[in-house]
Amino acid sequence: MATRAESGAHAVLRKALLAWYRDARRDLPWRRTRDPYGIWISETMLQQTRVETVLAYWPRFLARFPDVESLARASEEDVLAAWSGLGYYRRARALRVAAGALVEQHGGRFPRDLQGALGLAGVGRYTAGAVLSIAHDDRLPVVDGNVARVFSRLFALEDLPQSPGGQRRLWSLAEELLPPGGSPGEWNQALMELGALVCTPREPTCGQCPVARLCLARAQGRAASLPRPKPRPTTLDVRLEVLWVRRGGATLVERRPDDASRLAGLFELPTRETGTRSGLFPEAWSVAGLFLPGEELLRVRHAITRHRIEAVVRAARLATGRGLPGRFAWHRPGAPEGAALTGMAKKVLARGGAA
Ligand code: SF4
Known part of the structure; x- marks a missing residue:
């Protein structure tokens, strides 16, 4: 009272x-x-x-x-x-x-x-x-x-x-x-x-x-x-290789699994983690075997919560003439109904002049 x-x-x-x-x-x-x-x-x-x-x-x-x-x-x-x-x-x-x-x-x-x-x-x-x-x-x-x-x-x-x-x-x-x-x-x-x-x-x-x-x-x-600060979580460095596969004006994107710990269900360029193990990019959806990576196009820095990401973006070709699994789609720039892209995918496309 x-x-x-x-x-x-x-x-x-x-x-x-x-x-x-x-x-x-x-x-x-x-x-x-x-x-x-x-x-x-x-x-x-x-x-x-x-x-x-x-x-x-x-x-x-x-x-x-x-x-x-x-x-x-x-x-x-x-x-x-x-x-x-x-x-x-x-x-x-x-x-x-x-x-x-x-x-x-x-x-x-x-x-x-x-x-x-x-x-x-x-x-x-x-x-x-x-x-x-x-x-x-x-x-x-x-x-x-x-x-x-x-x-x-x-x-x-x-x-x-x-x-x-x-x-x-x-x-x-x-x-x-x-x-x-x-x-x-x-x-x-x-x-x-x-x-x-x-x-x-x-x-x-x-x-x-x-x-x-x-x-x-x-x-x-x-x-x-005041208020007393919360103890800061340690930041984690994450290194990625991102593949940019183009067909006409479209870019190949891959849907993240529904059970991914972050960004589930969003689309990103085919990505794998190289040398670090954050758990953000599980090996289960590794791009190995599907693509032929080529020259480096650009490097992108990005942050997801406490993860500091450095991604090397490479041009790539499909390694196979066969159809791709259903989790892949072709994304066209500016399409309002387009796939829901991750923030990093948007950043890569914008930096590469294809947003
Ligand atoms: S309420 Fe906030 S802004 Fe107002 S006097 Fe106190 S500390 Fe300063």
């Missing part, structure tokens, strides 16, 4: 932050709708992807899949193609699976209750709370990376935000701070906006912060050192 003093501080905090938000908020296209479908798509895209990138993808995705039914009907390949370049493709797969469940079990609508929303593929407490509070003003908290950072600083929290204890503390604070009246959706967005615009990861602009006088980290001179 909050004490009277805490409640008073919370009220001051809410008032200052909401006044700032009404003035400073960015006019983002998904903020102009209360349609749960559009908000759900935007919230899913915004997890792990920058706003600037989502600004380009969100309207395109909605133009292609304007409602739950169209997304449920779409093939996985079409959805991945629309998602291509956003990364973390399991989000796109989950959206399609969840759309199918919405059609079958919820009359094609995003559920109106938290439990129903949490039953959908890819929808966790954050997404459910964000969609329901923003679309319907349901009194549900959200904690994303921005909120975690703002709370860690405002309340000088020592826990790692990702730790179970840190998560419990953050969610309980988010719940406690929800406005008793007014708009929980607006409040949640105000918190996230403060984290995105002012209380930023490296250099928070405390001088412009509407809640600076309530901030413990600032008072203690620790604004830039």
